[in-house]
Amino acid sequence: MNKIVFLDIDGTLYCDGIGIPESAQKAVAELMDKGCKVVLCTGRAYGMVPESYMEQGFHGMIAAAGAHVICEGRELCNHKVSGENLQKVIDYGQNSRIGIILEGVKGSYYDPDNQDDLYLKVVERLRETTTPYVYPLSQAEEVNKWTYHHMDFAQKDYVEEMTGGVMTGIIHKEVNSVEFIPSGINKATGIKMVLDHFGIDRKDSYAFGDSANDIEMLNYVQYGVAMGNAVPELLEQAEYKTEPADRDGLALGLKRLGLIG
Numbered sequence: 001m002n003k004i005v006f007l008d009i010d011g012t013l014y015c016d017g018i019g020i021p022e023s024a025q026k027a028v029a030e031l032m033d034k035g036c037k038v039v040l041c042t043g044r045a046y047g048m049v050p051e052s053y054m055e056q057g058f059h060g061m062i063a064a065a066g067a068h069v070i071c072e073g074r075e076l077c078n079h080k081v082s083g084e085n086l087q088k089v090i091d092y093g094q095n096s097r098i099g100i101i102l103e104g105v106k107g108s109y110y111d112p113d114n115q116d117d118l119y120l121k122v123v124e125r126l127r128e129t130t131t132p133y134v135y136p137l138s139q140a141e142e143v144n145k146w147t148y149h150h151m152d153f154a155q156k157d158y159v160e161e162m163t164g165g166v167m168t169g170i171i172h173k174e175v176n177s178v179e180f181i182p183s184g185i186n187k188a189t190g191i192k193m194v195l196d197h198f199g200i201d202r203k204d205s206y207a208f209g210d211s212a213n214d215i216e217m218l219n220y221v222q223y224g225v226a227m228g229n230a231v232p233e234l235l236e237q238a239e240y241k242t243e244p245a246d247r248d249g250l251a252l253g254l255k256r257l258g259l260i261g
Helices: 022-033 083-095 117-129 153-162 187-198 212-220 232-237 249-256
Strands: 004-007 037-041 060-063 068-071 074-078 099-104 108-110 134-136 143-149 167-172 177-182 205-209 223-226
Touching: 004 187, 022 037, 022 249, 037 187, 060 187, 068 187, 074 187, 083 099, 083 143, 083 153, 099 117, 108 117, 117 134, 117 143, 153 167, 153 177, 167 212, 187 205, 187 212, 205 212, 205 249, 212 223, 212 232, 223 232
Parallel strands: 004 037, 004 205, 037 060, 108 134, 205 223
Antiparallel strands: 060 068, 068 074, 099 108, 099 143, 143 177, 167 177
């Protein structure tokens, strides 16, 4: 089977309070048994993806919403925030009392001086759902992207200009945050690299997602499937839809597409 499936993690493969549903684990295993390539395509930076995920045999990972791409142990790209912009990001966030989470190759980074209750809940969830590699901002290195939590969405354009236009913000209304990734980079650009790496035609590509940063991905592949729990702007655009992630949505979607039995 010369086909490839790209899977978002949060809200698609992984469910809060459940983890990866048993039905999804079995579906992924069946895909691989049939010779289908399966690649994680996540907004999480590499250092925020548990090692146990990769032990399941995924053929690669598009991390940091396309900024960092690895296939079969080979790094295809790794876009990092410059030291100058990183300092601007930290200064602006702290001066504006915004919750900062930097996301990178070695883990994620938080502001220990920010004791806002909502922000502390973000940091707590980060520790619970990603990896133990959560460090203070002062230790930040190899950062691919960042998220401002509880930020005034109207300030997105200002932050983009502050970075010299090299970073672009994606608004996530459902969690009241803005995710900043390298301009011109998204999950679709990462997918193109992976398709070229494996020599797989775009017509044999599939993807499942649920968030605003999945829009380009679902529009780029031949078969883009929105989870039933997806944000409205993704559901409006997706040609294919399936049940929510916590109701066997991934397995049911793969079955309807004829990829598993």
